[in-house]
Each structure stands twice: as C-alpha cells, then as structure tokens.
Amino acid sequence: MTKYALKPVTCAVCDSVSEQRTLQCVTTFERPDLDGRPSEMARSTMDVWVQTCPACGYCAMTLTQAAPSARNVVQSEAYRTRLHHPGAPALLNQFMCLALLQDAEGLVRDSAQVRTHAAWVADDAGLEDLARRCRSEAADLLLNAPPLKHWERREEPDWQGWRGVQLVDLLRRAGRGEEALREVERIRQVGASSLMKQLLTYESAAIARGDTGRHTVNEGLGLPLPPERRPANDPLLQYLLDNYWRLVTDTESKAARMETFNTEEGPRWATDNPEVLALLAEGKAGLGRALERRLLAEHPDTVIINRCPKCGAPARTSKARQCRACPHTWRESPR
Numbered sequence: 530m531t532k533y534a535l536k537p538v539t540c541a542v543c544d545s546v547s548e549q550r551t552l553q554c555v556t557t558f559e560r561p562d563l564d565g566r567p568s569e570m571a572r573s574t575m576d577v578w579v580q581t582c583p584a585c586g587y588c589a590m591t592l593t594q595a596a597p598s599a600r601n602v603v604q605s606e607a608y609r610t611r612l613h614h615p616g617a618p619a620l621l622n623q624f625m626c627l628a629l630l631q632d633a634e635g636l637v638r639d640s641a642q643v644r645t646h647a648a649w650v651a652d653d654a655g656l657e658d659l660a661r662r663c664r665s666e667a668a669d670l671l672l673n674a675p676p677l678k679h680w681e682r683r684e685e686p687d688w689q690g691w692r693g694v695q696l697v698d699l700l701r702r703a704g705r706g707e708e709a710l711r712e713v714e715r716i717r718q719v720g721a722s723s724l725m726k727q728l729l730t731y732e733s734a735a736i737a738r739g740d741t742g743r744h745t746v747n748e749g750l751g752l753p754l755p756p757e758r759r760p761a762n763d764p765l766l767q768y769l770l771d772n773y774w775r776l777v778t779d780t781e782s783k784a785a786r787m788e789t790f791n792t793e794e795g796p797r798w799a800t801d802n803p804e805v806l807a808l809l810a811e812g813k814a815g816l817g818r819a820l821e822r823r824l825l826a827e828h829p830d831t832v833i834i835n836r837c838p839k840c841g842a843p844a845r846t847s848k849a850r851q852c853r854a855c856p857h858t859w860r861e862s863p864r
C-alpha cells in the first residue's frame with residue numbers, strides 16, 4: 530500500500546510556500562535489487578524522494594531545511610544548468626541538484642546515494658549511458674569516502690557486507706568489472722555474512738560473463754527455491770505456531786520462518802545466527818519436535834497437541850475434530 534499527502538511547505542532558501550507531495554506510508558514485500566533499489570511499492574515512489582521549490586529551484590528531501598551553503602549552490606551556474614538540463618528527465622536533474630548541495634556540505638555517502646537514485650530514474654527512462662555515468666560517479670564517491678565508524682556493527686549480522694555488495698553492483702553496472710572484482714576481494718577480506726558472500730559470488734559470475742544488467746538479491750540467493758527443493762512446512766511446527774504463537778520466542782519464530790538459499794556447496798539456511806542454526810540442526814521437523822517438548826514442559830496446562838487418532842497428524846486447531854492428512858473425523862476428545 531502507498532499513501533501520499535499534499536501539504537504546504539515553506540522553502541528554507543527563499544521563504545516561498547509551495548504544495549509538496551509527501552509519502553505517508555509504503556509497503557515493500559520483496560528483497561531489493563543488488564544496488565539497493567527497493568522492490569515495489571517503494572520502487573515507484575521516487576518522485577517524492579526529492580522536493581523542488583518552484584520559486585528558487587532549491588532541491589531537498591525536505592524543503593523546510595537547508596544547509597548554510599545551500600543559497601550559494603542554488604544560485605550557482607552549475608546548479609542552474611543541471612536543474613534545467615534538457616537531455617535528462619526532470620526528476621533525474623532534481624536528484625543531481627540535491628547531490629550538488631550534498632557535495633558542498635561534504636556529505637559524500639549521501640551524495641553517492643542520491644546519484645544512485647538518479648541512475649534508477651535513468652534506468653526507467655531507458656537512458657543507459659546516463660545511468661552508467663550516474664553509477665560511476667556514485668561509485669567514485671564511495672571508493673574515496675572515509676571509512677564509516679562502526680558501520681559493520683550497526684548492520685543486521687546477516688546483512689554484514691551489504692554496503693559493499695551495493696558498491697560492487699554499482700561498479701559492475703557502470704561497466705567497471707575489474708574494479709568491481711577488486712572490491713569483491715576486499716569485502717571478502719574485511720568479512721561478510723554467508724548471505725552477502727553468496728551475493729559476491731553471484732556478482733563475480735555476472736562480471737565474468739560481462740553482464741551489466743539489473744539483478745535482485747533474490748536472484749543472487751537463488752530464491753525462491755523450486756518447489757521440490759523448498760523445505761517442507763512441518764505440520765507440527767505449523768500447528769504450534771498457529772495456536773501458541775504467544776509462547777514462541779523471537780529466535781524460534783525466526784528459525785521457523787527461515788529460508789534456505791543456494792550456494793556452490795548446495796542449499797544452506799539463510800543465516801549465520803548460531804542460535805537459529807542450532808534450532809534448525811534437524812530441520813523444520815526437528816524444530817517442531819523441540820518446540821513441542823519445550824511448550825509441553827513449560828505450559829502443561831495450556832498446550833494441547835490435538836492429533837488425529839487414526840494417523841497421528843496434528844489437526845488445524847486444538848479443538849478441530851477433522852484430520853488434514855487423512856479423511857478421518859472424530860467426535861470424542863482425542864486425549
């Protein structure tokens with residue numbers, strides 16, 4: 530779901546008021562592209578990621594705020610030329626103007642991010658050369674950026690190295706394969722999660738075949754798996770999750786939802802989290818059995834495992850009297 534709102538905004542550079550569209554909420558279901566571009570619905574909301582003052586041409590994420598250098602930049606020749614550049618979509622020009630403002634403030638990573646957004650606009654417009662140029666500029670900024678403080682720790686452990694993967698993808702899609710491969714090596718040495726290492730392997734293969742096209746994280750992980758390789762939804766585990774989800778810990782719930790992804794050595798769980806991996810040591814069925822043992826031990830008065838008296842399969846709910854696995858129905862309490 531995507532919700533917008535229109536509201537009057539005062540420009541921090543020229544004080545004029547204009548109506549601007551803002552994003553109230555947006556839902557995204559899938560994993561992003563390898564260069565970080567979100568999947569739908571967020572993918573199609575780029576036109577509200579930058580606001581432009583119709584009076585002075587100031588471009589910002591929020592017009593109500595401006596850095597000290599903004600006024601001079603907005604009045605500069607380079608900025609005016611960029612804003613009205615006839616050879617590019619208006620939205621791309623606005624992103625590039627925002628990048629110029631960030632350059633003036635020394636916000637290297639923000640500028641790289643916004644230039645990447647500009648590349649996405651160029652992608653959508655089919656302007657391949659322009660897209661490559663925007664990506665190349667973003668990559669140059671990132672290659673020369675000072676290292677982030679604590680950047681590894683703030684990431685989700687399973688996404689450690691994700692920023693690096695995005696940089697590799699920018700370089701690959703800019704046609705700078707050799708530099709991309711150097712970056713792959715560097716990230717492997719700095720350390721990345723299994724998930725991100727798989728994406729780096731995928732990137733290396735794409736670079737080797739000269740592929741500069743768009744690919745997604747899911748493609749890199751080989752997801753979704755073909756049905757025959759998908760771990761079966763364990764009926765006991767599903768029964769416990771459906772009926773006793775309040776009693777299930779975060780780690781158990783994470784393990785229950787865990788997917789596998791493809792690697793050169795075969796499929797593996799999509800996490801490095803040792804607690805989750807321990808719960809999944811005997812697969813989803815093992816997790817179901819362990820969860821059953823724990824819940825029955827800790828909540829003997831609450832938890833009822835309602836099994837079909839004929840075949841032993843768990844029913845849908847604790848009160849169901851109909852089997853899901855065989856045609857059997859029963860009246861009397863199964864216990």
Ligand SMILES: [Zn+2]
Pocket residue numbers: 540541542543544545582583584585586587
């Ligand atoms: Zn203005």
Ligand SMILES: [Zn+2]
Pocket residue numbers: 837838839840841842852853854855856857
């Ligand atoms: Zn049955």
